[in-house]
Amino acid sequence: MARKFFVGGNWKCNGTTEEVKKIVTILNEAEVPSEDVVEVVVSPPFVFLPKVKGILRPDFQVAAQNCWVRKGGAFTGEVSAEMLVNLCVPWVILGHSERRSLLHESNEFVGDKVAYALSQGLKVIACIGETLEQRESGSTMDVVAAQTKAIADKVTNWANVVLAYEPVWAIGTGKVATPAQAQEVHLELRKWLHDNVSADVAASTRIIYGGSVNGANCKELSAKPDVDGFLVGGASLKPEFIDIIKSATVKKE
Numbered sequence: 001m002a003r004k005f006f007v008g009g010n011w012k013c014n015g016t017t018e019e020v021k022k023i024v025t026i027l028n029e030a031e032v033p034s035e036d037v038v039e040v041v042v043s044p045p046f047v048f049l050p051k052v053k054g055i056l057r058p059d060f061q062v063a064a065q066n067c068w069v070r071k072g073g074a075f076t077g078e079v080s081a082e083m084l085v086n087l088c089v090p091w092v093i094l095g096h097s098e099r100r101s102l103l104h105e106s107n108e109f110v111g112d113k114v115a116y117a118l119s120q121g122l123k124v125i126a127c128i129g130e131t132l133e134q135r136e137s138g139s140t141m142d143v144v145a146a147q148t149k150a151i152a153d154k155v156t157n158w159a160n161v162v163l164a165y166e167p168v169w170a171i172g173t174g175k176v177a178t179p180a181q182a183q184e185v186h187l188e189l190r191k192w193l194h195d196n197v198s199a200d201v202a203a204s205t206r207i208i209y210g211g212s213v214n215g216a217n218c219k220e221l222s223a224k225p226d227v228d229g230f231l232v233g234g235a236s237l238k239p240e241f242i243d244i245i246k247s248a249t250v251k252k253e
């Protein structure tokens with residue numbers, strides 16, 4: 001089954017009303033491949049979501065950067081999956097490494113969040129990835145397999161899940177994984193899905209790469225057979241995000 005290229009823009013905790021307008025204007029004026037070729041999802045901070053959704057071109061979608069693990073209620077400061085559904089926000093990013101490390105979100109907590117968000121009808125960009133220390137000690141695959149297993153243990157239907165492999169050492173560092181490094185982990189993850197979930201899920205689930213992706217390095221990465229798109233941080237706030245979207249048409253090796 002062909003996997004449609006997916007490009008996510010994670011704006012993280014950035015932007016003012018003015019900057020948000022500017023970014024959306026750039027996106028809206030860009031000529032990019034059609035929705036049949038590439039799925040584009042931008043993820044502003046919660047407070048800008050309704051605004052961005054209201055002015056963004058209809059062929060692009062929005063994602064929240066997080067949501068609460070269960071039904072909303074007395075959880076000060078949290079935003080529930082139900083609220084996102086109510087606002088017609090179709091996607092949510094869960095398990096980002098910044099939340100795993102800074103806010104101590106465990107594999108199990110992320111797995112619960114993914115399952116709950118899916119149960120409410122959201123589509124999920126689920127993030128996994130190893131630290132530099134883990135890579136250097138040779139445990140990359142063990143780490144990403146454990147993170148994926150915590151999700152797989154709670155999820156039965158993978159149709160609305162995109163798996164984002166984001167090595168922590170590559171995030172915001174300018175130190176992008178080589179295309180060979182990304183391909184190696186993506187292929188291993190696909191094998192893991194094949195052996196532990198199903199052949200269908202392995203073949204159809206999009207595995208996207210994140211970590212210092214920019215307009216210059218995206219083409220080489222997107223040529224790799226198991227790189228089904230990107231989750232972009234810093235460069236998603238700049239005009240080069242358009243070049244990254246366009247890398248959807250790069251021929252696979």
Ligand SMILES: O=C(CO)COP(=O)(O)O
Nearest residue numbers: 010171172211212233234
């Ligand atoms: O964390 C990321 C996307 O979620 C990647 O961030 P950078 O592209 O800024 O390295």
